[in-house]
Amino acid sequence: MARIPQHFIDQLLERTDIVSLIDERVSLKKAGREYTACCPFHDEKTPSFTVSPTKQFYHCFGCGAHGTAISFLMEYDRLEFRDAVDVLADAAGLDIPEEATSQSSSGPPREPLLDAMRQADRHYQAALRRDPGVIDYLKNRGVSGEMAKLYGLGFARDAWDDLTRRLPNKAAAAQAGLLIERDSGGYFDRFRNRLMFPIRDTRGRTIAFGGRTLGDDSAKYLNSPETPLFHKSDHMYGLFEARQAMRQLDRLLVVEGYMDVIALAQHGFPNAVATLGTATTASHLTTLFRHTQEVVFCFDGDAAGVRAARKAMEHSLGVMRGARRVRFLFLPDGEDPDSLVRGDGGRDAMAAAIESARPASEVLLGELTEGLDLATPDDRAQLVERARAPVNTLPPDAFRAEMVAEISRLSGLPPDDIRELYAANQPAPRPATAQNDAESNKSTYSAELPPVTRGLMLLLADPSLAGHIAGTDGLRDNDNPGAQILAEAIDFFARNPNVSVAQWLEHHREYRFFDRLQRLAAADPPGDAEHRAGEFADVVARLQKHSRSRATLRQRYNALVAQQERGPLDAAAAKELKEVLSQLQGRSPPPT
16 A cells, blocks of 8 residues: 555545445445445345445444455455555546655556566566476476466576566666666676566566576575565465466465465366465465455475464464355375375375365364363363463454354353453454344443543544544553554544545554454444533543643653662652652553
8 A cells, every 4th residue: 555645545535435336246225324235245144234425434243344445345356455446546537646766755656667577577488488408397397388378487597687688677677676786786687597487466467476496596486575566475376377267266275385386276276376485474364365265274294384374373363254264284294285186196185185174163272272181170271261362363253153162162161151251351342243233333332441442433433523622632642552543533534524434544554453443433332423522522531631640650750760860769759769660661541
């Protein structure tokens, strides 16, 4: 997002009606001030999906899906952020402005970089066709000419300037990661004597390369660096080819290597993808689940594979809502997908291995119970505590309910007790009912919530409340980062009374608590306008009072420290300094 000017995103959302956008894809019905439908992101019979024309925001009370018009296109049309913006810009008749190249701007123009990638792609593929040695290497690895063409395999010759001499815009090629600038001036090729694997975005454009050495280079694989086109934690090798091969991706296989992807495709599994030299991230999972409902991770059965599976599990939990499933396939020692599918068992052996992959629930429970003797009360209690964090990460739907039921069975605690215990560790409960009515909306809101949470919920439900606040200085000085976000939101809506909540949210897409802000925007606090205004003013006043109290403590602490530097404190002053320091370090929350 940072590479598209924010003012353009604002303009785009002003010209986009989220109701019309969604209604073109999902039939909406008017229901009071909002529109409803059966959720397009999970199976349901009773509509729990709502669209607010005022907020320009959608939310499902069943599976928790929510977001702006951009988010909807990313989820429903399975687009990356940039592509979703392209779709909305085309519909609005707007051209995405070219980014300036200064460091203070949002980055270099993309088209010259994409053009350099296209030229490099053609050059590498042509070089492979003319090199018998590389062709023999591929044949020995069992890669057919058809697969080499389908995946655009190429070859970077063993020369320092083979590509450099052929690219006219060398500065753009360097920004795209193809060339490296010499300290003494000029450029040289980043990739040399390597089999080249083009990495494509969801529109089929080459945005990076992975290169496998064909010599004695110590780095077996070399990937493009992070560039304005390429962020390795957001992209998967082979995803574009998988989408082209299969109209409906019921399942995606996540493997470790480029050659694994190609070998599986050649033997009838075109739905394989690979991470790009990094562990699976939450961003990877979000991307994968835009295209399928089931992800099967294929790992080696050794210690490294188990560690990779744990990391993948950790990132999977937060996105496993609705019908989404994650399974884990641990291959026998010495095997990888490439060797297994080419072995004696061939395709049938790989198909059987995939079908036997273990469900995420089984793997997670195995992790949670590892080393525990569930015949003892202490270890059963330890299981319940171990499970608290992963269960609280899960969205409130069927998978979470199943996990609670299984932990209840293993620990002997009733499910309601476990839910109550875990809820005590949940700062912001999300609606667990699929009924889209006033009661389910109210279930998100409680006077017992922290004041910052209540303040943001109230403001995002009615941005006009910002106009009733005289100033936000006290909030901006608050130790709580959420209070600073609240202050920023008050100032924003006070200056822009006609701007939608969705537009404000898009200003925070790269904020690490962006999804939490969206959940707060989905809430509908109870009470009429007068009641909400009174409560909002009270919340802000309490937060500002807390800030003033903290400021007073800091002033007193500084005075006592200064006094101590001039000489030893007496007993009373030393005691006071200790108490003040304890209060400051405790960062006690403001009163509710």
